Amino acid sequence: MTEESAVLYVVPTPLGNMGDLTRRAEEVLRSVPWVAAEDTRHSGPLLKQLGSQARTLAAHHHNEHEAAARIIERLQAGESVALISDAGTPGISDPGAKVVAAVRAAGCKVVPLPGPCALTTALSASGLLEEHFLFYGFLPSKGSQRRQALTELIELPYALAFYEAPHRILETVADLATVFGERTLVIARELTKMFESIHSGPLTAALDWLKEDSNRQRGEFVLLLSGAPAGGDDGEGERVLKLLLAEGLPVKQAAKLASAITGAAKNALYERALALKEAGGGGGGG
Numbered sequence: 001m002t003e004e005s006a007v008l009y010v011v012p013t014p015l016g017n018m019g020d021l022t023r024r025a026e027e028v029l030r031s032v033p034w035v036a037a038e039d040t041r042h043s044g045p046l047l048k049q050l051g052s053q054a055r056t057l058a059a060h061h062h063n064e065h066e067a068a069a070r071i072i073e074r075l076q077a078g079e080s081v082a083l084i085s086d087a088g089t090p091g092i093s094d095p096g097a098k099v100v101a102a103v104r105a106a107g108c109k110v111v112p113l114p115g116p117c118a119l120t121t122a123l124s125a126s127g128l129l130e131e132h133f134l135f136y137g138f139l140p141s142k143g144s145q146r147r148q149a150l151t152e153l154i155e156l157p158y159a160l161a162f163y164e165a166p167h168r169i170l171e172t173v174a175d176l177a178t179v180f181g182e183r184t185l186v187i188a189r190e191l192t193k194m195f196e197s198i199h200s201g202p203l204t205a206a207l208d209w210l211k212e213d214s215n216r217q218r219g220e221f222v223l224l225l226s227g228a229p230a231g232g233d234d235g236e237g238e239r240v241l242k243l244l245l246a247e248g249l250p251v252k253q254a255a256k257l258a259s260a261i262t263g264a265a266k267n268a269l270y271e272r273a274l275a276l277k278e279a280g281g282g283g284g285g286g
Helices: 023-031 040-050 064-076 097-105 118-124 143-151 166-180 203-211 236-246 251-262 266-278
Strands: 007-010 034-037 055-058 081-084 109-112 133-138 159-164 184-189 197-202 221-225
Touching (some): 007 064, 007 097, 023 040, 023 081, 034 040, 034 064, 055 064, 064 081, 064 097, 118 159, 118 184, 143 166, 143 266, 159 166, 166 184, 166 203, 166 221, 166 266, 184 203, 197 203, 236 251, 236 266, 251 266
Parallel strands (some): 007 109, 034 055, 034 081, 133 159
Antiparallel strands (some): 159 221, 184 197, 184 221
């Protein structure tokens, strides 16, 4: 295969199973003189296994502007560069987007290769029936910020997709249950690896399921949540909540009354009321 020179190739790498590296990706990584990698130490063994003689440069979250400048310099000198992350597709909750944007702005060519992605891998096996999905990526690490972010997604009729790390999985699933209540949650863990598991069940039971076996809390996670049921309150719960808060009712009481009036989930309204209060849009305390 003859590859073009002076091109930035965006190359997905395996999530865990080396058999998922495409033939085209192998050929690109063998042929380019430069590979921009999220972690050059991590990618070194992969390149060595492929017999690649490419030189590497680091392109991670903390140096993307500097890395982009170096990559553009190489492209303008007529040399092609392959951009890879530690696993999966660059730019999808991984470094790469800023590099690609800078390269395109400089007038250089970008060629994407299809390949492994944890998001689409999990979705394909989820069994969720929504025709549309929203990929959020990683939620905020702080609990209050995470719950506020989740409350803004309550009314969306789409499947919701999140990435999560093992040290936050219990907190995140607990917050999902608090905010969303009765939904279906798919927990996809260690995709394509030896201990891959895909569990689907009620969101309200998911935390207990994770706690039953500490091994279920290990690895990298994709969390897929079913969308808001048809015939939801279409924002009526929040509208009533804001009116009650504006009248000076305490947060807890306002959430309880708004839930009773509209049928919206009380826990979700309570979290939304707290978020509104923090943002200066709510009323009384409590």
